[in-house]
Amino acid sequence: MPPTLRFLLRRLGQAIPIILGIAIFNFFLLHMAPGDAVDVLAGEAGGATPEYVAQLKAKFGLDQPMHVQLGKFLWNVATLNLGFSFRHNMPVVDLILARLPATLLLMICAIVLAFSAGLVLGVTAARNLNKAPDRIISVMALLAYATPIFWIGLMLILLFSVKLGWLPSSGMETIGGDLSGAARIWDVARHLVLPAVTLALFFMALYTRLMRASMLEVYGLDYVTVARAKGVGERGIAYRHVLRNALLPMITMLGLQVGSLLGGSVLVETVFGWPGLGRLAFESVFQRDYNLLLGILLLSSALVVLVNLLIDLLYARLDPRIEVA
Amino acid sequence: MSARLLEVRDLRTHFFNRGTVAKAVDGVSFHVDAGEMLALVGESGCGKSVTAYSLLRLIADPPGKIVGGEILFEGHDLMKLSDDEMRRLRGDRIAMIFQDPMSSLNPVFTIGAQIAESVLVHRGGTKAAALSRAVELLDLVGIPDSRRRIDEYPHRLSGGMRQRAVIAMALACEPKLLIADEPTTALDVTIQAQVLALISELKQRLGMGVIMITHDLGVVAQHAQRVAVMYAGKIVEQAAVADLFSRPLHPYTKGLLASIPRQGASGGRLNEIPGMVPSLLAMPRGCSFAPRCPKAVDRCTHHVPSLADISPLHPVSCFVAQQEAKL
Numbered sequence: 228m229p230p231t232l233r234f235l236l237r238r239l240g241q242a243i244p245i246i247l248g249i250a251i252f253n254f255f256l257l258h259m260a261p262g263d264a265v266d267v268l269a270g271e272a273g274g275a276t277p278e279y280v281a282q283l284k285a286k287f288g289l290d291q292p293m294h295v296q297l298g299k300f301l302w303n304v305a306t307l308n309l310g311f312s313f314r315h316n317m318p319v320v321d322l323i324l325a326r327l328p329a330t331l332l333l334m335i336c337a338i339v340l341a342f343s344a345g346l347v348l349g350v351t352a353a354r355n356l357n358k359a360p361d362r363i364i365s366v367m368a369l370l371a372y373a374t375p376i377f378w379i380g381l382m383l384i385l386l387f388s389v390k391l392g393w394l395p396s397s398g399m400e401t402i403g404g405d406l407s408g409a410a411r412i413w414d415v416a417r418h419l420v421l422p423a424v425t426l427a428l429f430f431m432a433l434y435t436r437l438m439r440a441s442m443l444e445v446y447g448l449d450y451v452t453v454a455r456a457k458g459v460g461e462r463g464i465a466y467r468h469v470l471r472n473a474l475l476p477m478i479t480m481l482g483l484q485v486g487s488l489l490g491g492s493v494l495v496e497t498v499f500g501w502p503g504l505g506r507l508a509f510e511s512v513f514q515r516d517y518n519l520l521l522g523i524l525l526l527s528s529a530l531v532v533l534v535n536l537l538i539d540l541l542y543a544r545l546d547p548r549i550e551v552a
Numbered sequence: 553m554s555a556r557l558l559e560v561r562d563l564r565t566h567f568f569n570r571g572t573v574a575k576a577v578d579g580v581s582f583h584v585d586a587g588e589m590l591a592l593v594g595e596s597g598c599g600k601s602v603t604a605y606s607l608l609r610l611i612a613d614p615p616g617k618i619v620g621g622e623i624l625f626e627g628h629d630l631m632k633l634s635d636d637e638m639r640r641l642r643g644d645r646i647a648m649i650f651q652d653p654m655s656s657l658n659p660v661f662t663i664g665a666q667i668a669e670s671v672l673v674h675r676g677g678t679k680a681a682a683l684s685r686a687v688e689l690l691d692l693v694g695i696p697d698s699r700r701r702i703d704e705y706p707h708r709l710s711g712g713m714r715q716r717a718v719i720a721m722a723l724a725c726e727p728k729l730l731i732a733d734e735p736t737t738a739l740d741v742t743i744q745a746q747v748l749a750l751i752s753e754l755k756q757r758l759g760m761g762v763i764m765i766t767h768d769l770g771v772v773a774q775h776a777q778r779v780a781v782m783y784a785g786k787i788v789e790q791a792a793v794a795d796l797f798s799r800p801l802h803p804y805t806k807g808l809l810a811s812i813p814r815q816g817a818s819g820g821r822l823n824e825i826p827g828m829v830p831s832l833l834a835m836p837r838g839c840s841f842a843p844r845c846p847k848a849v850d851r852c853t854h855h856v857p858s859l860a861d862i863s864p865l866h867p868v869s870c871f872v873a874q875q876e877a878k879l
C-alpha cells in the first residue's frame with residue numbers, strides 16, 4: 228500500500244471518533260438551551276393547550292429521557308440518517324443538500340479571493356518594506372481586520388446597490404428571472420460579488436498580515452543571502468526562494484480557518500439574504516429545530532476535519548522535510 | 553604591472569542605528585592575487601564577515617552602508633557598478649561560501665536545482681544542461697553517487713555533504729575569486745580538514761584567489777599564503793604566513809599566537825589576551841587595542857597608529873613595534 232493511501236486511511240479512521248465526539252458535545256450544548264421546538268411552535272401559534280403540547284412532544288420524541296434521545300441521535304448519525312425537521316416538514320438531509328451548494332459557492336469564492344489577494348498584497352508589502360506600498364497595504368489590512376463583517380456588508384450594499392445601482396443587494400438569483408445557461412451564471416455571479424467580497428475582506432486582511440510577516444521572516448534567513456550571493460535577482464529571490472517557504476504558515480492558517488469561515492458565512496448570508504446553510508443554521512437556532520441544527524453542525528465538523536486532512540497532504544507536497552506517514 | 557585580482561583600498565562599512573554609528577569596518581586595505589589564499593583572522597565581531605559581505609555588496613541597507621573606499625576587482629571598482637551589473641558578477645566571477653551549511657541551502661529545493669540555478673542565472677541554457685553541470689560539480693567536490701544526489705533535498709544530507717554542495721554551488725561558474733566565510737566552524741573536526749583540503753585543492757586546480765575568513769590559526773598555517781590580522785574593524789598586521797608565525801610584530805598577533813594550545817605543554821592555564829574587544833559604539837580614542845595591550849605607552853591611548861611597513865611586505869599598525877624596528 229503506498230504511504231499516502233495508508234496515511235489517508237489512518238487519518239479517516241481517526242476522524243470518526245473526532246466527529247462523533249463533536250456531535251455528542253453539540254447534542255448536550257443544544258439541550259442545555261432553554262425551550263424546544265414545541266415551545267416555539269406553541270408560542271408562534273399564540274398559545275396551545277397542554278394536551279396539544281404533550282401530543283406534539285410525543286410526536287417529536289421530545290418527551291423521552293435524555294439518554295434515549297442521545298442514543299437515537301447517535302444511531303441516526305451512524306446510519307447517516309440525519310432525521311426529520313418538523314419545522315420545515317422535510318428530512319434534514321434534503322434541506323441541507325438544497326442549501327449546501329449556495330454555501331459552498333460562497334465559501335470557496337471567498338476563500339480563493341482572500342487567499343490569493345492576501346498572498347499578493349503580503350508579498351508586495353514585504354518587498355517594499357517600510358515604503359509607501361507597504362504602509363498603505365498595512366493600514367488597509369488593519370482597517371479590514373478591525374471592521375465588523377456585517378457593517379462592511381451593509382456599507383457595500385449602500386454604495387454598490389443603493390447609490391450606484393451596479394450590483395444586486397440580496398439573494399442569489401433574480402426572482403422570477405427564469406434565466407438559463409450563461410445568462411443564469413452571469414446573474415448568479417453578479418449576486419455573488421458583494422457577499423463574497425464581504426466575507427473575504429476579513430480573511431484577506433488576516434492573510435495579508437500573515438504573508439507579510441512570513442515573507443519578512445524568510446527574508447532574514449541565511450539561504451536567502453546565499454541565493455543573493457549566487458546572483459539571483461530580487462524577483463527570483465522573492466518569488467522562488469522566499470515565497471515557497473513563506474507559504475507554509477499560510478496553508479496552516481487556511482486549514483484552521485475553514486471553521487471560522489463557516490461562522491462568518493452565517494452573518495454574511497443573513498445580511499445578503501443568501502440562501503445558504505449559514506442562514507439555515509441561524510434560523511434553526513431560534514426555531515429550536517435541533518435535528519436540523521445538529522445535522523448542519525455534523526456536516527460542518529466533517530468539512531473542517533476533511534479540509535485539514537487535505538491541508539496536511541498539501542503541506543507534505545510543499546515542504547520536502549515533512550513526510551506523510 | 554598587471555592589475556591585481558582584487559585590491560581593496562580603505563574600505564569603510566558602517567552601521568547606522570538610532571543615531572549611533574558602529575564602524576564595523578573602518579579603513580581596511582588588502583589585496584589578493586590569482587591562485588593565492590589570503591587569510592583574514594581575528595576574534596568574533598572584529599569585522600571579518602562584514603568585510604566579506606561588503607566585497608559582494610551584500611550588506612543590508614539599512615542599517616549598513618559602505619561609506620567609503622574602493623573595491624577593485626580586476627581593475628574595476630565594484631562600488632561604481634550598477635545593482636544589476638553587481639548582481640551579474642555575484643556567483644559568476646566572485647562567489648562566496650558561508651559559515652553554516654545547515655542554513656545555507658533552501659529546504660524546499662533539491663540540491664541539484666540549487667546548483668543548477670547558479671548555472672542558469674549566469675550561463676542560461678537548458679535546465680537539463682544545468683543539471684548535468686550540477687552532477688559534474690558534485691563529482692568535483694567529492695560527493696559520491698552524484699547522479700542520484702542531485703535529487704536529494706538538503707535535509708537528507710550531512711553537514712559535511714551540505715557544505716560540499718554549497719561549495720559546488722559557489723564553483724558553478726568557475727569564479728576568479730572565492731570568499732569563504734568561516735566555512736568550517738559549523739563542522740566536525742574531521743570534516744573540517746576535508747573541506748579545507750578541498751578548497752585548497754580547487755584553488756590550485758582552478759587558479760582562483762581565495763579569501764579565507766577564520767579565527768582558527770591552524771587553518772591559516774596549513775592553507776594560506778598570506779595573513780591579515782583584523783582587530784576592531786581594522787587590519788593591524790599583514791604578512792606572509794611563515795613570516796607572521798615566526799616573527800609576529802603586533803602585540804595582538806603575539807597574543808593570538810600565544811593563546812594556541814601547544815602539544816606537550818601540559819598543565820597550567822591556556823594563555824589568553826586579557827580584557828574584551830571594545831564595543832564598536834565605544835571605541836577608545838587612540839589605538840583600539842591599547843586598553844588590552846601589555847606594551848601600551850602613553851602615546852597609544854591618544855593617537856591612532858597607521859599601518860606601516862616594518863620590513864618589506866609586513867605592515868603593522870603599532871607605535872611600539874614601529875619604534876622597536878627603527879632601533
